[in-house]
Amino acid sequence: MSNDATAGNSxxxxxxxxxxxxxxxxxxxxxxxxDHVGAADAAGLATWVGGVTLFLVGLLALRAGSTGEGTAYAALGAFWFTWGTGVGDSGSAEAAGLFLLLWALLALTLTMASGGSGLFGQGVYGLLFVALLLLGIGALADNSGLGKAGGWVAAVAGLAAWYGATAAVAGWPTSLARGSRAAAAS
Structure with a gap:
């Protein structure tokens, strides 16, 4: 097994x-x-951890020469900061749906651009894309079922990203090396 926790750097x-x-x-x-916990209750965490921290991490990655990672984290930081500070505003459900769909395009771009990071890296961004797509369509169609489905997909994406970070720190595997599969099959 190899430990390729999506670049493995800090x-x-x-x-x-x-x-x-x-x-x-x-x-x-x-x-x-x-009970009594909604997406809006995550606004503080989204603003500071998702927004500010990811944006700063993106700037540090760009400074270190990692264009892909830097772009991803800075853009995701901008998304979370915008979402976190905009929760509770008097915007319409249609505006929220459009916002989520536009950011789903970012997640789709990140999914396609992260091909070199393997299935694990692509998986997190791919799940984020599906979550934002479901949440956006759910908001536009006033369909709480789609919103809940999007929430579950977002939670799974969150668990996958959390596992990737934990695996990098703890030295756990995130994928099977090609040679390991062949050896295990023999």
Whole structure:
């Protein structure tokens, strides 16, 4: 087994940890599984951990020469900061849905651009894309079922990102090496 926790450096680890915790809180809040806890209750975490921390991690990654990682974290930081500070405003459900769909495009871009990071890296961004797509369509269609489904997908994406960060710190595997599969099959 190899330990390729999506680059394994400190900015990647901190970025995945911040993204994971933010997505987990946002996702669980969107599902309605905890009484009296909604997605809006994650606004503080989204603003500071998801927004500011990811944006700073993105700037540090860009400074270190990691264009892909830096762009991803800075853009995700901008998304979470905007969402976290805009919760509770008098905007319409349609505006919220459009906002989520536009940011789903970012997640789709990140999914396609992260091909070199393997299935694990692509998986987190792919799940984020599906979550934002479901949440956006749910808001536009006034369909709470789609919103809850999007919340569950966001929570799973959060768990995956959190695991990636924890795996990097703890030295746990995130994928099977090609040679290990062949050896195990023999």
């Amino acid at each position: 900015t990647s680890t901190l970025g995945h940890l911040a993204l994971g915790l933010t997505l987990l809180a946002f996702g669980i809040g969107s599902t309605g599984v905890v």
